[in-house]
Amino acid sequence: MTSRHVRRPVLLGVRKLACSISLSLALAGCYNHYAAHTGVRVAPSGLPRAEAGSYVLTQAGEPVGREFIEMKSTSSTAWALTGRIEWTVPVVATTRYALTVVNRQPVTARASVHVLGSARTMSATVAAGYVQVEVLGVGPQVNRKVPYAAGTALDLVSPVMRLWVLGLLSPRLLPGASISVRTLRFDVPSLAPVVELQTFEVKKVQGDLRQVLVRRPEPHPPEALWVNAQGFVVRSRTWPRGLTAPFIERRWVQPQQPVE
Numbered sequence: 001m002t003s004r005h006v007r008r009p010v011l012l013g014v015r016k017l018a019c020s021i022s023l024s025l026a027l028a029g030c031y032n033h034y035a036a037h038t039g040v041r042v043a044p045s046g047l048p049r050a051e052a053g054s055y056v057l058t059q060a061g062e063p064v065g066r067e068f069i070e071m072k073s074t075s076s077t078a079w080a081l082t083g084r085i086e087w088t089v090p091v092v093a094t095t096r097y098a099l100t101v102v103n104r105q106p107v108t109a110r111a112s113v114h115v116l117g118s119a120r121t122m123s124a125t126v127a128a129g130y131v132q133v134e135v136l137g138v139g140p141q142v143n144r145k146v147p148y149a150a151g152t153a154l155d156l157v158s159p160v161m162r163l164w165v166l167g168l169l170s171p172r173l174l175p176g177a178s179i180s181v182r183t184l185r186f187d188v189p190s191l192a193p194v195v196e197l198q199t200f201e202v203k204k205v206q207g208d209l210r211q212v213l214v215r216r217p218e219p220h221p222p223e224a225l226w227v228n229a230q231g232f233v234v235r236s237r238t239w240p241r242g243l244t245a246p247f248i249e250r251r252w253v254q255p256q257q258p259v260e
Helices: 003-028 031-038 159-172
Strands: 051-059 062-073 078-087 093-102 105-115 118-127 130-137 142-147 153-156 178-186 193-206 209-215 223-227 233-238 248-252
Touching: 062 159, 078 159, 093 159, 105 153, 118 178, 142 193, 153 159, 159 178, 159 209, 159 223, 159 233
Parallel strands: 153 178
Antiparallel strands: 051 062, 051 248, 062 078, 078 093, 093 105, 105 118, 118 130, 130 142, 178 193, 193 209, 209 223, 223 233, 233 248
């Protein structure tokens, strides 16, 4: 085998390692310098600026619910996101979620699903290289530790939960970019943790909007996000029942009341 045949896989491996290192640095906070020199509007912590408002949720053109969010910087190093989804179709249900980030790393996350008088709740705390996860309520209970390393994202309940990752990665989300992120995913309704690799691909750029495709391991369908220059999701499409079923679309509307 000639050196020409060996060089290509070696280069690919080096590129993957470089991407992994770059991601860890990004989530650890090296983007403050970038933001200061590019005019990207971010909170003092390097995350999306404070915002409160809602998304209108539709499926096949028909309204199915509303999602209310509030995000804010609680200090120069801490950032918090809270959200509530009020579903009206196919049944009346409420989903809540919350995330706290300190020094660009997740510290706590919570989620709950309330439907037909029953509830299931999840709490996750990051400490000492692990995520302590507890799931209670209807269905099997979960109490376990999942290994955690800097650069790992938490993904649960809504694509809006990716706002903190998108805000930090925003300067790198250029046309043709593909960035892989180790992710701890909590799917509804079980809310049980699963470690997976998610890939963020920039498919199209229109003005200051980027269409980002988030790929999950098969057989999970991808998710499409429309992201502005600050890393804020102004629109999204998800296929919870597979690509052959109608997608659920979220569209951001003018700021409204904070999450209750």
